Amino acid sequence: MSTERRAAVLSVGDELILGQIADTNARWILGALAEVGFLGIEHRTLPDDRAAIATAILEFARRVDAIVVTGGLGPTADDLTREALGDAAAPQAALELDPVAIDHLESFFTRRGRTMSPSNRKQALRPPGTAMLPNPNGTAMGIAARIGACAIFCLPGPPREMQPMFRASVVPALPTGAGAIATAAVHQLGLGESVAAERLGAMMDRDRSPTVGTTASGGVVTARIRAEGDRASASALVEETARQVERAWHPYAYGRDERTLVGAVASLLVESQRTLAVAESCTGGMLGSTIVDFPGASDFFVGGWIVYSNALKERLLGVPTAMLEAHGAVSEPVARALAQGAVERSGSDYGLAITGIAGPGGGSEGKPVGTVYVGLAQRDGGKSAARRFVITGDRHDVRERSARLALQMLRLELLGMAEVPLLWEAPPAGEKASTPATGRRA
Amino acid sequence: MSTERRAAVLSVGDELILGQIADTNARWILGALAEVGFLGIEHRTLPDDRAAIATAILEFARRVDAIVVTGGLGPTADDLTREALGDAAAPQAALELDPVAIDHLESFFTRRGRTMSPSNRKQALRPPGTAMLPNPNGTAMGIAARIGACAIFCLPGPPREMQPMFRASVVPALPTGAGAIATAAVHQLGLGESVAAERLGAMMDRDRSPTVGTTASGGVVTARIRAEGDRASASALVEETARQVERAWHPYAYGRDERTLVGAVASLLVESQRTLAVAESCTGGMLGSTIVDFPGASDFFVGGWIVYSNALKERLLGVPTAMLEAHGAVSEPVARALAQGAVERSGSDYGLAITGIAGPGGGSEGKPVGTVYVGLAQRDGGKSAARRFVITGDRHDVRERSARLALQMLRLELLGMAEVPLLWEAPPAGEKASTPATGRRA
Secondary structure, eight states: OOOOEEEEEEEEOHHHHTTSSOOOHHHHHHHHHHHTTEEEEEEEEEOSOHHHHHHHHHHHHHHOSEEEEESOOSSSTTOOHHHHHHHHHSTTOOOEEOHHHHHHHHHHHHHTTOOOOHHHHGGGEEOTTOEEEOOTTSSOOEEEEEETTEEEEEEOSOHHHHHHHIIIIIGGGSOOOSOEEEEEEEEEESSOHHHHHHHHGGGGOTTSSSEEEEEEETTEEEEEEEEEESHHHHHHHHHHHHHHHHHHTTTTEEEETTOOHHHHHHHHHHHTTOOEEEEESTTTTHHHHHHHTSTTGGGTEEEEEEEOSHHHHHHHHOOOHHHHHHHOSSSHHHHHHHHHHHHHHHOOSEEEEEEEOOSSSOOOSSSOTTEEEEEEEESGGGOEEEEEEEOOSOHHHHHHHHHHHHHHHHHHHHTTOTTSOOTTBOOTTTOOOOOOOOSSOO | OOOOEEEEEEEEOHHHHTTSSOOHHHHHHHHHHHHTTEEEEEEEEEOSOHHHHHHHHHHHHHHOSEEEEESOOSSSTTOOHHHHHHHHHSTTOOOEEOHHHHHHHHHHHHHTTOOOOGGGGGGGEEOTTOEEEOOTTSSOOEEEEEETTEEEEEEOSOHHHHHHHIIIIIGGGSOOOSOEEEEEEEEEESSOHHHHHHHHGGGGOTTSSSEEEEEEETTEEEEEEEEEESHHHHHHHHHHHHHHHHHHTTTTEEEETTOOHHHHHHHHHHHTTOOEEEEESTTTTHHHHHHHTSTTGGGTEEEEEEEOSHHHHHHHHOOOHHHHHHHOSSSHHHHHHHHHHHHHHHOOSEEEEEEEOOSSSOOOSSSOTTEEEEEEEESGGGOEEEEEEEOOSOHHHHHHHHHHHHHHHHHHHHTTOTTSOOTTBOOTTTOOOOOOOOSSOO
C-alpha cells in the first residue's frame, strides 16, 4: 500500500520539443519531488501552445495532487504559460496585474541601472485567485494556483532561477501527505553492472521493500534504494539496505548520493597529509580538471603535466627516447615513467599518469582503440606500477573512464587494496576485455 | 501553412520518472525527427505502467503521424512496453514468438560464449501484425506497428543501441510527407544574449520565415534557424539567414551546427602551421581537456602544465616569487608570465594561461569570486597580453567559461582582431561585469 502523493511535471518551450536544448529541469524536479514524498506519474513536454498547455494542466489536475510547470513565463509573445494557466484555473476571467510583481520588476531593473521595457509588464500578470512566487534571480516570478485539490506551481525555465524557487516556495506549499519517500544511492567503480547486480542478489527483487535498482554511467554503477512509509522508518530501512549494498560491493563502493570518487580520494589523502600530481597524455587534462571540480582540491592537489606530444613526455618528464621508441608512448614502462616523473618533479607524494589510445584513429592489432595504461607512483620507497585497460566507448568515453579508473586505483592503493581487479582490465597479451555496462535499461 | 508531419515521443522507465537518470533520448529523437520533417508536438515520460503506456500510444495515434517509444523492452518483469503495445495495437490477442528474434537472441549469446537465459525469450515476443526491428548492439530488438495511419516504433533505451536503430530502421520507414524542416545553428562567444539578439533585429520576428531564436549556454549564444517547405527551398532560406546571422555577429561567430570553438581554433592553427601549449591554474586541465576532445588535436596541441599550487607556478614555469607576492597568483603579470613560460618551455608558437578564483571561497573585495585573468603569449616577437574577466556562475561555470574565453581570445588573435571586447570583460579597477546570458528561456 502506497502512502505517497502523486505529481506531474510539465515542461514548456518550442526549443525543448524541437530537441534544440536539453531539458534538465524535469529530472531535477522529479527527483526533488520524490524526496518529499511525491511520486511522479508523468512528465510531459509541450511546445509554446496555449491550448495544449491548458489541456494538460486540466487533465493532470484530475489525476495528481501537485503539478509543476516550467517555462513560458518570459516577456515575449511566445511565452504563454500564464494565459494557459488562466484558461485552466479561471476560464473566462482576464489576467490581473499583481502590484507586488510590478514592484519586483521595477526594482529588478532599477538595481541594474536599466529601465523596464513595456513588454516586461506582462510578467506581472496572473490569473485571478492565484499568487505570485518570488524569484530572487530573474524577472520571471512564479505563479501558484489551485484546481480543486490539486496544487499547481508555474516556474521559470532557467535552472538557476527555478531551483531556488522550488526549494523556497514550492516545497513548503506542497499538500502534506502521511507518507514520505526515502532514497539513497550507492556508487561503485570496478565491477561491471551484471556482476554488481549478481552480488546484490535478492535485494533486487521487485516486490521487496526497499526497492533496489541499478543504473550505470561511464563505468560507475549506482544502486538506487527507495522506501515509502513514515519518514523515520523509511529512512531506517533505506539506511540498512545501503549498508548491505556497500558490503556486497566492497571494496569498490566509494560513496553515497552526491559523493564523487574525487571526494573519496580527497578524504584519504587529506587524512594522511599526502599530496598528488598528475601526468596526462590522452586525457589531456581531464583528470586534473575532474580533481579541481572538487572545491577542496588545493588541500592535496599540486598540479601536473599535460604531455600530449612525445616531445613533451621526454622534455618535461624525462621519459627516455629509447623507451618511447622501444615500447611506444602507450605502454606500461612509459605510464610508470610518467607517474615517477610527476612525483619527482612536483615533490608530491603520489603521481598518477594516463597514456592511451582514445580514438577514433591510432589503434592497431596489439593496441586497439581504448587501450589505456594508468601509472601510479609514490615517493616513499620509489614504488611504481601500471595497469592496462581496454575500454569501450567513443573518444570522450575512453578518456572519462580512464580518469575515473585512475582515481579508483589511487583510492584502492590508499586503502592497501591495490591488488583487486578492475573493470576493463586486460592483461598485456591482449585478452578480450570485459563487457561494458550500459547507462540505461533496454 | 505547415507542410510538416507530426510526431510524438514516449520515454518509458521508472528510473526516468523518479528523476534517477537523465533522459537524453527524447531530445535526440525530437531533433532527429525534425531533420526529416517531423515536428514533435509532445514528449511524455511514463513509469513502467502497462495501462498508462497503452493509453498514451492510443491517444497519440489519433493525433500524430508517427510515435517513437524508448525503453521497456528488456528481459525483466518490469519491462512492459511490448505488452502495452499489444493492448493498444492488437487488443485481446496474445503476443507471438518471432522466429527471427529467437535466432537473433541465440546468436547474440552464442557469439559471446554464453547461453540464453529463459527470461531473454520474452524479448522475442511481439504483438500479432507487428514486425521486429534489428538491434546490432544488444538483445532488445525493436518493434514496428501501425494503428490506423500512425506508424509506431518501439526502441530499446540505451542510446548506443537506440540511435543506430533509429537511423537504420525508423527513418526509412517513416510515412513520407511533402515537407521537410531545414535547420541550422550559428554559434558565437563574446556578445551577451541580449546584445546578440538586438543585432539580429527583425530576423527574430515570430512570423518571419525562417524563424530565428536564440539560446545561451556557458557563454555561447546560439541562433537556431528553421524553415519548412520543400527540401531545396527550405535549405536555401536557412542558408541565407545563417549568413545574415554570421555577418551580424562578426567577428564573434565561430561556427555552425556541430562546430566547436576548438574546431575553429584548430583550423586557424593548422592552416598557419602553428602550435599551442597551455598553463592552467583554476581550470586545472579543463582547457587542455577541451582541446583534446577535438580528434585532430595532435596536429597543433603539444600539451602544457597544470600549475594549481603557487609552488608549481614558480618551479615549473618560472613565475618569480616576488611577482606572486606583489600581485597575487590571480593577476595580470602572473597570467602573462604563465603564458610566456608555456611558450618558452614547450617550444610552442602560442601559449594560453588561465589563473582565477573559481569559488566558492577565495574571493575578496578587489578580486571577487569569478575574477579570471587569461594570458596569451606568442613566440614570434615575444609578445604577451592578459585580459581580466569577472565571470558569473558557480565553480564549474567559471572554469568552463574561462576555458572558452581563452579559446576565443586566441581565435581573435589569429584573425588579427585581438582588440574586440568580450563578454564578462572587466577593467582592472573592478568595474561591474556584464550580465550573464541564461541557458534557457524563462
